Amino acid sequence: MGNLLLQSPTKGFQVYGTVGGGLFNESFRGTSTTSFGSNFGGGAKIPLVGPVRLRLDYRVYNLHGTPLYSTPKRFYAGVSVSF
Secondary structure, X not given: XXXXXXXXXXXXXXXXXXXXXXXXXXXXXXXXXXXXXXXXXXEEEEEEEOOEEEEEEEXXXXXXOOOOOOOOEEEEEXXXXXX
């Protein structure tokens, strides 16, 4: 999926929103589906030490076709380095 990102222009704590769409494929126990999906969400980038930041991201997906779950939700957390 491709996404567009709108992010606050600050250097410290940053919040952002994202929206996107594209193709997805799901395979489970011998069945498979490929179709179009979209997503939206947002998150924050929180400075830790120097260029190292904590990144928190929440996404809601809307999957078409016959997926196992049509609106899965995901929360991601990770560490990133800004440059």
